[in-house]
Each structure stands twice: as structure tokens, then as C-alpha cells.
Amino acid sequence: KGLDYLIGRTKTLDGPAGHNDYLIRDITGEALTTKEINILTRKIFGKRKLSSGDFGEGRLFRNSIAQWAKEKLKPEDALLIDAFVLGHGSEKSMFETYAGKMKPSEAKRRVKELIKEYIKDITDPNGFKSSNKKEGYSTNEIRKGLNNLKERKGNISFKDRNGNFRAVDKKTLQTMFEYMI
Numbered sequence: 532k533g534l535d536y537l538i539g540r541t542k543t544l545d546g547p548a549g550h551n552d553y554l555i556r557d558i559t560g561e562a563l564t565t566k567e568i569n570i571l572t573r574k575i576f577g578k579r580k581l582s583s584g585d586f587g588e589g590r591l592f593r594n595s596i597a598q599w600a601k602e603k604l605k606p607e608d609a610l611l612i613d614a615f616v617l618g619h620g621s622e623k624s625m626f627e628t629y630a631g632k633m634k635p636s637e638a639k640r641r642v643k644e645l646i647k648e649y650i651k652d653i654t655d656p657n658g659f660k661s662s663n664k665k666e667g668y669s670t671n672e673i674r675k676g677l678n679n680l681k682e683r684k685g686n687i688s689f690k691d692r693n694g695n696f697r698a699v700d701k702k703t704l705q706t707m708f709e710y711m712i
Contacts, residue, residue: 555707557699558686563707565589566692571704574689576668576676592711593617594667596649603652603659607633608645615642650712653677673712680705 553562569587652658
């Protein structure tokens with residue numbers, strides 16, 4: 532539903548030159564870059580200390596599923612998340628490691644099951660809680676941030692990387708974070 536909203540909104544919202552091809556844009560049609568996504572992520576989910584200055588808070592969603600997998604899953608399922616979701620290694624190397632244990636179609640089905648389990652742990656207050664002492668956001672932190680966003684009214688304003696005030700509509704931001712998860 533959210534992606535359909537963004538596609539429809541993108542087709543009808545004129546932005547500055549060069550911004551019309553971007554799916555995630557503010558209320559004026561200006562594209563949200565990685566820097567703005569990091570700013571919005573901090574605003575909704577909280578500031579995190581990063582061990583590397585190379586990546587911002589938006590990247591922590593990627594780290595989140597990796598730490599969840601390492602903490603909760605069997606090693607072979609954590610490897611599926613690492614290979615298929617995070618793109619580390621290749622399907623070929625993953626299948627060579629687990630030769631004979633799983634066919635590619637079974638692996639893809641299992642990855643879908645694991646992603647549903649991850650999302651359930653995020654949305655269920657009684658679900659598995661990954662550590663918030665690591666670099667990725669924990670499932671609990673993501674749930675709290677999404678609930679915080681859900682309770683907000685109207686557009687979300689923020690200062691962009693240049694210090695200018697901008698706003699993004701709530702539904703766009705919700706869809707963006709759901710996609711990141």
C-alpha cells in the first residue's frame with residue numbers, strides 16, 4: 532500500500548529539475564538524499580554513536596537485521612540473511628557452503644519466512660528483542676520509533692544538510708522506513 536502511494540505521489544508531484552525521478556521526496560518534490568535520510572532517521576529513532584564515520588543512521592537498519600539474525604537464528608539461517616538480504620557473498624558461495632542442504636528455491640522461501648519473523652519481532656512488543664548495545668537499531672528501538680511516527684500529526688519538519696527547513700509527509704516517511712526495514 533505504501534509503495535503504491537509513493538508511486539502515485541511521485542507521478543503527480545513536480546519537483547526541482549533532476550528530482551522528479553526520485554521516489555522519496557519532500558512535500559515540495561525535492562529528493563531526500565542519504566544525508567536527509569540520516570537526519571530523519573535520527574529524528575524518529577534517535578541518535579546513535581557509530582564506530583565508523585562512513586555510514587549514518589539510515590544504514591543502521593541494515594545492521595539491525597544482521598544483529599537480529601546473529602542473536603536469534605541458527606548459523607545457517609543467519610548466513611541466509613547475510614547472503615540474500617545483505618548481499619554479502621553470493622548465492623553460489625552460500626550454496627557451496629551448505630551444499631546438499633538446501634535448494635535455491637528452498638533458500639528463497641526460507642529468507643521470506645525469516646524476514647516475516649524479523650518484522651513480527653519489530654511489531655510485537657513481546658517479540659524477540661535484539662541488543663541495543665550494538666551498532667544497528669534494536670527491534671525494540673525500531674518499534675518505538677515507528678510508534679512515535681505513527682502518533683505524529685501532519686508533516687514532519689526537519690533541517691536538511693544545509694540547515695534549511697524542509698518537510699516530508701508522514702505517509703512518505705512511514706513507507707520509506709518500512710522499505711528500509
